[in-house]
Amino acid sequence: xxxxxTGTDTNxxxxxxxxxxxxxLGASYWKPVQAGDLERSDSKKVRAVxxxxxxxxxxxxxxxxxxxxxxxxAEMDGVRIxxxxxxxxxxxxLIVEGAGGLLxxxxxxxxLADLVARWQLPVVLVARTELGTxxxxxxxxxxxxxxxxxxxxxAFVGESRPETExxxxxxxxxxxxxxxxxxDPLDAASLRGAFHAxxxxxxxx
Numbered sequence: 606x607x608x609x610x611t612g613t614d615t616n617x618x619x620x621x622x623x624x625x626x627x628x629x630l631g632a633s634y635w636k637p638v639q640a641g642d643l644e645r646s647d648s649k650k651v652r653a654v655x656x657x658x659x660x661x662x663x664x665x666x667x668x669x670x671x672x673x674x675x676x677x678x679a680e681m682d683g684v685r686i687x688x689x690x691x692x693x694x695x696x697x698x699l700i701v702e703g704a705g706g707l708l709x710x711x712x713x714x715x716x717l718a719d720l721v722a723r724w725q726l727p728v729v730l731v732a733r734t735e736l737g738t739x740x741x742x743x744x745x746x747x748x749x750x751x752x753x754x755x756x757x758x759x760a761f762v763g764e765s766r767p768e769t770e771x772x773x774x775x776x777x778x779x780x781x782x783x784x785x786x787x788x789d790p791l792d793a794a795s796l797r798g799a800f801h802a803x804x805x806x807x808x809x810x
Contacts, residue, residue, distance in 0.1 A: 606630070606810060607693065608757065609726040611703040611717070613741035618762030619731035620647040622785055623702045624655040625800040626729070628793070630809065632698035635663040637691055637720075638711065640704060641672025647702065656793035663694050675717075676710040686711045688720045701726060706741075707748045722752040729782065729809075730756065732773065734763035739773055746777040757809065758782040782808050 610626065612619035627634040634657065639646050652662045667686055669678035679686050688711055693699070703709070707718045721728065728749060732742045742759065749756050758780030761770055765784065774781045783804035788795045 606632070606698040607701065607726050608632075608699075608809060609701045609703065609721055609724070609728045610731060611707055611721070611728055611745070612731045613706060613733070613738060613745045615705045617731055617733040618785065619702060620650055621654065621791070621796065622729075622731050622760050622762060623700050624651040625785060625796050626809065627651065627661075627700040628655040628657055628797055629800050629804070629806060630698050630700070631657075632700045633657075633661045633663055633694070633696040634700050634702070635665075635694055635696070636702045636704070637666045638669070638675050638686060638704045639665045639667070640669040640675050640678040643668055643670065654791060654793055654796050656797060661696075663696065666691055674710060675704050676712050679712070686715075688712065688715045688723075691720060693724060693726075707745055707752075718748055718752045718754070722754050725755065727755040727757045730759045730779075732759055732761055734761050734766040734769055734784070739769060742773045743777050746779055760785065760804070763787060780808070 610619050610623040634651050636647050648662050652659055669682050671678040671681045703717050709717045730745055732738050760782045761784040
């Protein structure tokens, strides 16, 4: 079982959700491309809150030093992200987290969506519940279908907004997987409890 986690935008909570999902499934976690702040990378965040053994958080294929779009960060670091050479690690179950949203460019001629379409992993779309999320969510769902990418459903992150969540799932013709609330404190125990209280493991199998 391998699942790809993407978001409607950057900073929507997909890393914390991916950590929760990996921990709940006992799955390895992999983020192929990390751009910026390598000292506080998403992989390090996942190690801190997922409850996974450190060896289950796999090393990134590309570690880029600038906090910008992956294609630009790669160019500034003097490298090129070769999507044709990117292959999935030999781990199962596995949670793969993308960089930003689906239409983030990895190079001048390849988008993240191109890579996900090639891998054909089922996708969980992570969406925040705040203002603007309906537009971003419906556009992302349209992109997934345009690239013929399999979709498990939408996982929301944030405060409860029943009307917003309902209209996204209704108009987007997509399954609502659950909603992960903001957590304080955020640690392995609180994240595990929140995930099991708000999601059904069977929806991801």
